Amino acid sequence: MIGLIILFTFLAMIAVAIGAIISKDITQSVMLFMGVGLGSVVLFFLFQAPDVALTEAVIGTGLSTAVFLLGIRHTSQEEVG
Amino acid sequence: MFDFFNSIQTIHWIVIVGSMTLFFIGFYGLTTQKNLIKVLVSFSIIESSLFIFFIGLHYKTGLVAPIVDSGLKTFTNMVDPVPQAMILTTIVIGLAILALGLSFGIEYFKLTGKNDISTMDELGG
Amino acid sequence: MNLKKVLPLKDIVFSLLSSALLLTLTGILLQVKPDKFKSVGEIFLKLNIQTATANAVTSVVAFFRGIDTVGEVTVLFLATSGVVLMLSETQRDSEKNIAQESFILSIGSRLLLSVIVLFGVYIIIHGHLSPGGGFQGGVVIATAFLLLFLANPNLKLRHNILTLGESLSGVTYILVVLVGLFKMNILLGNFLPHPTNEIGELVSGGIVPVIYILVGIKVGSEMSVIVEYFSKEDYHKEVRDV
Numbered sequence: 387m388i389g390l391i392i393l394f395t396f397l398a399m400i401a402v403a404i405g406a407i408i409s410k411d412i413t414q415s416v417m418l419f420m421g422v423g424l425g426s427v428v429l430f431f432l433f434q435a436p437d438v439a440l441t442e443a444v445i446g447t448g449l450s451t452a453v454f455l456l457g458i459r460h461t462s463q464e465e466v467g
Numbered sequence: 468m469f470d471f472f473n474s475i476q477t478i479h480w481i482v483i484v485g486s487m488t489l490f491f492i493g494f495y496g497l498t499t500q501k502n503l504i505k506v507l508v509s510f511s512i513i514e515s516s517l518f519i520f521f522i523g524l525h526y527k528t529g530l531v532a533p534i535v536d537s538g539l540k541t542f543t544n545m546v547d548p549v550p551q552a553m554i555l556t557t558i559v560i561g562l563a564i565l566a567l568g569l570s571f572g573i574e575y576f577k578l579t580g581k582n583d584i585s586t587m588d589e590l591g592g
Numbered sequence: 593m594n595l596k597k598v599l600p601l602k603d604i605v606f607s608l609l610s611s612a613l614l615l616t617l618t619g620i621l622l623q624v625k626p627d628k629f630k631s632v633g634e635i636f637l638k639l640n641i642q643t644a645t646a647n648a649v650t651s652v653v654a655f656f657r658g659i660d661t662v663g664e665v666t667v668l669f670l671a672t673s674g675v676v677l678m679l680s681e682t683q684r685d686s687e688k689n690i691a692q693e694s695f696i697l698s699i700g701s702r703l704l705l706s707v708i709v710l711f712g713v714y715i716i717i718h719g720h721l722s723p724g725g726g727f728q729g730g731v732v733i734a735t736a737f738l739l740l741f742l743a744n745p746n747l748k749l750r751h752n753i754l755t756l757g758e759s760l761s762g763v764t765y766i767l768v769v770l771v772g773l774f775k776m777n778i779l780l781g782n783f784l785p786h787p788t789n790e791i792g793e794l795v796s797g798g799i800v801p802v803i804y805i806l807v808g809i810k811v812g813s814e815m816s817v818i819v820e821y822f823s824k825e826d827y828h829k830e831v832r833d834v
Contacts, residue, residue, distance in 0.1 A: 388528075389472030389481065396485035403489055403512055407496040412504050419508045422489075426515050433522050434532040435551045436723035437649045441558050442518075444728055448735045449815065450511070450562055456822040457569040458504055461576040480622065487618045494610065499603060533637070533648035534723065535791065542640050542648060547633035552652040556664045559727050559811065563671035566818050570678040 388432060395432075399425035412462075416454045423447060475528055482523035489516035501583050503572050507565065514561050518554050525550050644786045645720040645797040653725070654803040658780045661803075662769070665762065665810060672814040679821045693744045701743035708736035716808035720797045726804040730811030737816040741823040749820055758813040761806040768803065 399422055406418035423446025430439035471477060489512060496509030525547050533548040535541075581587055636656055637648060645651045653661055716729030740747055772781035786798035 387469055387473065389474075389478050390469075392478060393472075393481055393485075396481065396488075400485070400488055400492065403492045406508060406512070407492060407500070407505070412502060415505055415508055419511060422512060422515055426519055429519055430522060433526045434530060434546045435522055435554075436532055436534070437647075437725065437728075438518075438522060438551050438554050438558070440723050440728050441555050441731075444731045444735070445558055445562050446515075449731060449738070449819070450565065452738055452819070453562070453566050453569060453822060454504065454508070457573060460573045460822075461503065461582060463580070463582060483618060483621050487614060487621070491611065491614045495607065498606070532723075535646045535648075542637045545637060545648070547631050548636060548648040548652050549631065549633040549657075551649050552657060555649070555653065555725075555727060556661065559731070560664060560667055560671075562731075563668050563814075563818070566822070567671045567674045567678075570675045570821075574678050 392429065392432060395425055395428050412458055413455070416451060416458065419454075420447060420451045423450070473528060478526070478528070479524060482520065486516045486520035486523065489519070501585055503582060503584060506584065507568060507572075511561070511565065518558065521550055521554060641788060641791075642786075643782065643797060643800065644788050644791045645800050646792050647720050647722065647725075649723075650720045650725055650804065651797070651800055654800045654807075655780065655782065658769070658803065661807065662765065665765070665807065668811065668814055669758075669762070672818055675818050675821055679824070693746060697743040701739050705736050705740060708739070709733055712736065712812070716805060717801070718794075719804045719808075720801050721792065721794070726807030727811055730808045731815055733812040734815030734819055738819045738823075741819060745823070745825060749816065754813045754817060757809050761809040765803065765806050765810075768799065768806075772799070 402418050402421040402425070406415045406422065409415050409418065423442065427439050427443045427446070430436075430442060493509045493512035493516060497506060497513065500506055500509060527546075530544055530546045533542070533545045533551075575587075576582060579587075579589075633652075636652055639656075640648050640651055643651045643655055645655075712729045712732035714729075715724040715732060716726055719725030719729070737749070769780050772783055773779050775781065775783045780799075782798040782800075784798040784802070786796065790796040
């Protein structure tokens with residue numbers, strides 16, 4: 387039973403990662419990277435590692451995405467005027 | 468059929484193939500993408516795949532998490548705690564290094580206004 | 593349609609070479625049988641009953657491998673000072689941002705701030721009884737400050753309190769390591785009383801919760817400073833484009 391859940395989680399993470407590399411919009415790419423982080427939280431829980439799952443949940447979903455989005459805002463070329 | 472999927476050999480095979488595929492996807496994005504933010508996203512995907520690979524290979528079926536609760540009283544039949552302790556601090560350090568790399572990119576953009584790594588040729592080539 | 597632009601030859605050759613390398617690496621890794629490895633973790637699990645902490649990962653991070661945590665805290669300090677040095681001239685202190693703050697958002701975020709900080713402090717203090725600890729709780733506290741910055745762009749943190757907390761916790765960590773050397777003749781010795789029958793209580797485990805609280809204060813203040821420097825506005829951009 388656990389093996390099937392691990393297999394499906396890996397397939398979902400691979401599909402989301404391919405979407406993150408191929409997409410043309412940068413914001414969509416960062417949001418799909420957050421999906422990869424959520425999949426890895428599920429995998430850490432199934433491997434009986436609750437400390438690592440808690441750390442990856444807080445960092446991958448909260449601060450990492452926020453730091454990426456603030457960096458996008460500072461480095462995007464906007465047209466003025 | 469569930470016996471085949473629950474054995475240790477199958478789970479280790481799935482973990483190795485899956486995390487190497489994620490590593491390859493991140494590696495491909497690292498070397499062929501042109502935008503600065505996408506290069507950093509690919510680098511973070513590589514880091515996540517290595518964490519999964521490290522913890523997944525130390526898992527054996529039938530063991531529990533290394534925490535003693537009200538039911539358990541002894542530290543037997545538990546997963547190895549040392550790789551979890553190493554990966555825990557590595558995740559936090561990865562976030563700090565990501566912030567440092569992004570601050571370099573922001574300063575470069577303020578100086579020259581370039582966002583594309585193929586046009587950054589101040590050092591030639 | 594120019595075929596050379598749609599499918600560049602360099603990309604195809606590079607993909608084939610790297611996939612061949614990847615398949616070789618996967619084939620080598622599939623031959624490894626991890627059942628035959630011995631690990632030092634089994635000995636740590638047997639010795640863990642003497643430290644009287646209920647969470648084995650906490651006692652490995654803070655006590656058995658405590659000197660590694662000193663190195664990791666140093667790396668975090670270096671990364672934070674690098675971010676502060678690079679982004680330090682973004683906003684002059686007397687000018688305000690162009691964006692207005694909204695009333696509902698600022699009141700609501702101030703109500704949520706106390707709950708999130710309390711949750712983070714709970715995770716830090718109960719690090720030796722349940723999954724959690726200093727690293728997780730410190731990042732939760734930084735998330736609370738991120739919420740404040742998103743609601744109110746004109747916010748300024750008091751830097752003297754943050755600097756005092758971060759530097760004092762770092763110095764106290766080194767002092768605790770040295771006191772263990774002088775009292776018990778080993779670096780990072782467990783010099784506070786830790787009786788074995790108190791496993792599972794809040795005050796147990798000797799020196800392990802003290803170390804984790806110090807690490808939590810340090811990580812929380814560093815991540816808050818990183819988030820603050822990333823949220824600063826830059827309006828030299830409007831001046832340059834005109």
